[in-house]
Amino acid sequence: ISSMIDDVIEEVVNSYAGEIKYSDDWDLPGLLAYVEQHILPRVDFTIDELKGMTRRDMKDFLQERTHSLYEEREAELGSETMRELERAIMLRIIDDKWMDHIDAMDQLRNGINLRAYGQRDPLVEYKFEAFNAFEAMVYSIKEDVVRYILRVKVVQQPQERQTFVNQGEEEAEKKP
Numbered sequence: 001i002s003s004m005i006d007d008v009i010e011e012v013v014n015s016y017a018g019e020i021k022y023s024d025d026w027d028l029p030g031l032l033a034y035v036e037q038h039i040l041p042r043v044d045f046t047i048d049e050l051k052g053m054t055r056r057d058m059k060d061f062l063q064e065r066t067h068s069l070y071e072e073r074e075a076e077l078g079s080e081t082m083r084e085l086e087r088a089i090m091l092r093i094i095d096d097k098w099m100d101h102i103d104a105m106d107q108l109r110n111g112i113n114l115r116a117y118g119q120r121d122p123l124v125e126y127k128f129e130a131f132n133a134f135e136a137m138v139y140s141i142k143e144d145v146v147r148y149i150l151r152v153k154v155v156q157q158p159q160e161r162q163t164f165v166n167q168g169e170e171e172a173e174k175k176p
Contacts, residue, residue: 001086001149004142005066006041011139013059023141038143039066041151069150086149093144101137105130146162 014029028047036043045065050058074082112126 001070001145002067002138004146005070006063007139008143008146009062009124010059011143012039013055013062017055017058018173035062038147039150040069066146066150081154085154089148090145090153092156093141095150096142097137097144101133104133106139108133 012031012034016034018025027051032043032047032050037099038060052062077085077096108126108129108143112122113131
């Protein structure tokens, strides 16, 4: 999960501050809005705090905030509950994304032969697009896992009291 957080934050910072050399041209309002809507449920910093940072400092700052929120969640829920939550979320998201990916690959396979009309090798085009689709799926899985783990509300139901009754007492007494 920690590496997923790092990857998602790095990609977000690169997409909003990417190759633009001067920090005045970065889309900091877009970055802040994205972080608030998709990663951190509560943002306790402003655009002004981000303005003086380098890309690296901004990435480290956001990773630190996200990791501390993750650690708070783990302390709040307990380690065992957090692992169960992570397993359930990851399984669900991977299953959904994989099914979507399989459907997309079927559609790609059905339409790839049209590339031959454009003087392109369909096999090379298929490999290229399939690889890009797979990478997009992997990133989407990471993004959704981070979002759900940090934002999901866990409602713990009280455990029912279990009563065990020995119904075979007569048989238990007969055995040596």
